[in-house]
Amino acid sequence: MTDVETGPGPGRPDGARRVGRQPASSRIEIEHAAFRLFAEQGFEQTTVDDIAAAVGIARRTFFSYFPSKNDVPWGSFDQELVRFRAVLDATPPDLPVLEAVRRAVMEFNTVPPAEQPWHRRRLALILGTPALQAHSTLRYAEWRQVIVDFAAPRLGVPESSIDVQSIAYTALAVAIAAYDVWLRDDRGDLLDLLDRAFRVVAPRPTGAAGPES
Template sequence: MSSRGRPVATSPAQIEAAAFRLFAERGFEAVTMSEIAAEVGVGRRTLFRYFESKNDIPWGQFDQTLEHFRAILRELPQDRPVHEVVQQGVLAFNEFDPAAEPPHRERMRLILETPTLQAHSVLRYAEWRSVIAEYVAERLDLRPDDLLPRTAGGVALTLAISAYEAWLEDPAADLADLLTATMSALRSYLAD
């Protein structure tokens, strides 16, 4: 049985690798989608089938990543307090293959330190927060847009970004340790 259509000419990983090479050489702003397509050896239309915009490329396959995040939260022991599951979920979500291309540190530096990407990041951050809000709402029999689930999502995101900023400033720092420290420090502060 033969498949219909053209064979796959590239993959999201190949596009990301090529784009990050170009970003490193010339800066994010100076690189166009046409140049990324040429680097990969595909047409612009093909490239847009994988990523809606250049701003989406640093985020990778973010929709799939969020589905993985939801699965992590569901798979953790549900007899634990909600805040512990959220903390463990955030830690597990932020485990990355050290051999990944592009390296996770490079990806996050681009996302957090490129002004053009900041506006686009707001959209992605809202999606990330909603994963936690949905989980907290389900556990506490609330709606995701109720105040407590929304606050939990917002606080978790802020703590994660703080940890990432510290990680980017210190090449020797361990991301998991920083995530644990930020989340634990706030819980301790609030308990006092």
């Protein structure tokens, strides 16, 4: 999610593919081309062939980056989950669990300024495309599991306990609420909204640092 596209984009006049591109750049180029097509044609009306043609790649090359069209809006989600897990695991052991989750969710949603418009498109697609909802349910479960894997040993309870499951589901609900408000008002700041939403369900411990922590 945090990679930045470099060099000429899919709209190059000659339509030629860049030689020797780095995989991350290619993935971002495909994503951006797909987002444009989704906006112009609609998600369901856009095919994998349409996306491949827009970038100037073969259909099989598309599938080397994304298992399906439904995975495009999620970008490099698997790699981001690895980073999400690493941030949680690096938190001090004496930090309250929900505060640790707040910080990790903030980090998970930190993107370079140039990528923020694309992040907005990504979230609008994920939250507003009915055809993606079943796929999104699977992705949400993977996201929650990262929190469960972190919270259960910290609290000394089974992963199936109501304590752990409530934290995971609450964190997801908080994130989705912040996304929804952000998508309705492009003047808002996503990280500020996430921070405020977490404060509603768990006021920050006395003396804790602000959103940048």
